[in-house]
Amino acid sequence: MQITPKLSVRYGQATSAGVKAQNDDCLGVRIPRDSSLGSKGVAMILADGVSSAEAGREAAEICVQGFLSDYYSTPDTWQVKTAGHRVIVAINSWLYGKGQAFAEARKGFVCAMSGLVLKSHSLHYFHVGDTRIYLWRSGHLEQLTQDHRAWVSQKTSYLARAMGLGMNLDVDYRRVQIEVGDVIFTCSDGVHEFVCDRELAGIIAAGRSDLDASCESILTQALAAGSSDNVSCQLLEIVGLQDITAAEVYQELGRLPFPPPLSPGMCLDGYVVQSILDESPRSQLYLVQAPQSEQLLVMKTPSELYNDHPAYIERFLIEEWVGRRISSPNLVQVVEKHAAPKFLYYLMEHVEGATLVDWMREHPQPEMGQVLDIIQQIVAGLRALHRKETLHQDLKPDNIIIDVNGVVKIIDYGSVAVAGLKESEVPFMRQAELGTKRYSAPEYTLGRRPSTTSDLFSLGVIAYQLFGGGAGHPYGDKMEAAQSVRDFSLLKYRSVTLDNPLVPHWIDSALAKAVHLHPENRYQALSEMLTDLQQPNPDFLGPEGLPLLERNPLVFWQALAGGLALVILLLVVKILMS
Numbered sequence: 001m002q003i004t005p006k007l008s009v010r011y012g013q014a015t016s017a018g019v020k021a022q023n024d025d026c027l028g029v030r031i032p033r034d035s036s037l038g039s040k041g042v043a044m045i046l047a048d049g050v051s052s053a054e055a056g057r058e059a060a061e062i063c064v065q066g067f068l069s070d071y072y073s074t075p076d077t078w079q080v081k082t083a084g085h086r087v088i089v090a091i092n093s094w095l096y097g098k099g100q101a102f103a104e105a106r107k108g109f110v111c112a113m114s115g116l117v118l119k120s121h122s123l124h125y126f127h128v129g130d131t132r133i134y135l136w137r138s139g140h141l142e143q144l145t146q147d148h149r150a151w152v153s154q155k156t157s158y159l160a161r162a163m164g165l166g167m168n169l170d171v172d173y174r175r176v177q178i179e180v181g182d183v184i185f186t187c188s189d190g191v192h193e194f195v196c197d198r199e200l201a202g203i204i205a206a207g208r209s210d211l212d213a214s215c216e217s218i219l220t221q222a223l224a225a226g227s228s229d230n231v232s233c234q235l236l237e238i239v240g241l242q243d244i245t246a247a248e249v250y251q252e253l254g255r256l257p258f259p260p261p262l263s264p265g266m267c268l269d270g271y272v273v274q275s276i277l278d279e280s281p282r283s284q285l286y287l288v289q290a291p292q293s294e295q296l297l298v299m300k301t302p303s304e305l306y307n308d309h310p311a312y313i314e315r316f317l318i319e320e321w322v323g324r325r326i327s328s329p330n331l332v333q334v335v336e337k338h339a340a341p342k343f344l345y346y347l348m349e350h351v352e353g354a355t356l357v358d359w360m361r362e363h364p365q366p367e368m369g370q371v372l373d374i375i376q377q378i379v380a381g382l383r384a385l386h387r388k389e390t391l392h393q394d395l396k397p398d399n400i401i402i403d404v405n406g407v408v409k410i411i412d413y414g415s416v417a418v419a420g421l422k423e424s425e426v427p428f429m430r431q432a433e434l435g436t437k438r439y440s441a442p443e444y445t446l447g448r449r450p451s452t453t454s455d456l457f458s459l460g461v462i463a464y465q466l467f468g469g470g471a472g473h474p475y476g477d478k479m480e481a482a483q484s485v486r487d488f489s490l491l492k493y494r495s496v497t498l499d500n501p502l503v504p505h506w507i508d509s510a511l512a513k514a515v516h517l518h519p520e521n522r523y524q525a526l527s528e529m530l531t532d533l534q535q536p537n538p539d540f541l542g543p544e545g546l547p548l549l550e551r552n553p554l555v556f557w558q559a560l561a562g563g564l565a566l567v568i569l570l571l572v573v574k575i576l577m578s
Helices: 056-073 080-099 197-206 211-224 246-253 310-325 356-362 368-387 452-468 485-489 505-514 526-534 553-577
Strands: 006-016 025-030 042-049 111-119 122-128 132-137 140-143 149-151 157-159 172-177 183-187 231-242 271-279 283-289 296-302 346-349 353-355 400-403 408-410
Touching: 006 025, 006 042, 006 111, 006 211, 025 056, 025 231, 042 056, 042 183, 042 231, 056 080, 056 111, 080 111, 080 122, 080 172, 111 132, 111 183, 122 132, 132 197, 140 197, 183 197, 197 211, 211 231, 271 296, 296 310, 310 346, 353 356, 356 400, 356 452, 368 408, 368 452, 368 526, 452 505, 452 526, 505 526
Parallel strands: none
Antiparallel strands: 006 231, 025 042, 042 111, 111 122, 122 172, 132 140, 132 183, 149 157, 183 231, 271 283, 283 296, 296 346, 353 400, 400 408
16 A cells, blocks of 8 residues: 655756767666556656766666666665665676676776655655766756766876676665755766856746757757766656645545444355454454465454554555465465455465464473574564564564464564555654553664664564573563663563573573663574574573583583493492402
């Protein structure tokens, strides 16, 4: 579900070989005509193939075509910054790999590049090399990018950064607010080295009625000033940036009516209710049978209490949106409806099993292998979310199911935060993500920005309870009462060995790091936490090291058996000699 301002643009562009025999420049614009306009925005790019490179022209073409195609293929959940950067880095790797056929990297597939994306009220640009991006606003022209050139003398310089020049690429990124009437201008060095900013601003101001003609005028000016390079430029004007009105949002969000309360035997859009799984003030869960089949599914419907609450409806729609875009064996899957719905609801796979709460109740003293297997599967589910720049934000035992085959699945997307959706503005106050205080990281309570380490904190609390064999908490009952920085500063970590003395010291230390109150002191990656739970981290062994039983159990038991055998042998000898 994407609700965005109505972005309307028009553009012009021109390119010429100039005095050269071949044009190594390439440029392009993509304005989606479908929902991608809201979820991904408008993209524009200009690339300048390095003339001294044997494949500069091909590099520029690959860069432009790849950016305009691959950017729109990235997940809708990603921020523009993430999507653009990953696409550009991938294109750079491709160019660099193709360039290895040449004796020198600078002779291969090398080009400068300036790409941008307009989404909602923002301009996002990505820049490498000496092409440029300008912003014209109310008669003033501002250069946004910096040239990546290294000067060896007053008259001699070389391109210090370019696409295809090396495996490691440093891309300039910036986000700029845009307004109606703004004009974005991009150009190659064959233009900006021969036409000054004052002249450019004058041409743009005078020629806004015909942007293609303005681009041609700029190229003519550059060539008349003595440009000896290819010349290319683009103009893109923000014609409309109308905020979607509250009435329009309410109309879109209220397009489907809320279902009435359902009971077993009732039918909704062909789905027959078998039983009521859960009812809460915020939603209902029903076990339903799909039409013309015996497939059992779970139907989630919104609570009638929020029938006129746009923020609630948007969040409900986001739950389905996320579930259909992120796939993992360890995430509950949202199922496609068999026909266009007449009511607001969504469907999920039916998982036969028990929640982690029930599992822990039935396994008060689980084996370490069982615990690690559960944690490893939760990590796999979280990784799938985090790769799509999505935070779960309500990870707790109630939201984890273990099916009859031992497969662990994370459920409930009611509190997810999606980076890509947050870039779009709406005319109402969005609901704060609703987590569970007992499992939530302190940054939520303190109003600070959450991150993947916030989900890791929640996982740390769950792991603590699994190893402890109960519902204990790393900071005891005072965690839920903490409201301020001072309150949290008074909390002290409670060793899991108090609940289960058999837990090794190094695992306790790993848990303490996972649930550290300061996010910068936690594990920064799920893999690091998992590794430290699976094998001893030397930093957690202490000055005296681990006992042999924990360090190498096999050697310990072999030594113990050998010692006992020796004692028995001595006793036998003593008996025989007496």
